[in-house]
Amino acid sequence: MxxxxxxxxxxxxxxxxxxxxxxxxxxxxxxxxxxxxxxRGTLILAGRTxxxxxxFGITIFEADDEAAARGVMNxxxxxxxxxxxxxxxxxxxxxxxxxxxx
Numbered sequence: 001m002x003x004x005x006x007x008x009x010x011x012x013x014x015x016x017x018x019x020x021x022x023x024x025x026x027x028x029x030x031x032x033x034x035x036x037x038x039x040r041g042t043l044i045l046a047g048r049t050x051x052x053x054x055x056f057g058i059t060i061f062e063a064d065d066e067a068a069a070r071g072v073m074n075x076x077x078x079x080x081x082x083x084x085x086x087x088x089x090x091x092x093x094x095x096x097x098x099x100x101x102x
Contacts, residue, residue: 001062003044004069005091008057008076008084015083017052023083030078037061042072044093057084060091 010016015023037043037059048057059076063069070088078084 001064002069003060003091003093004063004066004072005058005060005089006069006073006076006079006086007089008048008059008079008086010055011082011085013053016055026078026081026083030076030084033076034059037072060093066090 012023019027034043034046038046042061042063044060044062046057046059049055059073061069061072063072066088073079073086073088076084076086079086
């Protein structure tokens with residue numbers, strides 16, 4: 001199975017430090033979506049940088065092909081709602097802990 005990465009950035013830069021209630025709810029749905037991907041064995045890792053300004057997140061996961069990978073990315077509730085803008089990239093882990101080497 002191929003590895004993929006999608007990079008997300010907030011569409012409203014101040015969202016990280018001043019999220020609206022709606023944005024908070026959607027980000028909670030985003031987190032639950034990532035946990036569900038992990039529990040299904042699709043997600044390899046996900047996280048975000050810790051700056052208040054210029055922050056971005058990455059999600060590294062497995063999918064059969066680009067169409068399936070795009071489906072995973074576009075099904076992310078925060079991407080679907082437009083809270084995050086996302087870009088998809090083919091990826092391959094070269095060195096990792098715990099046997100994740102590509």
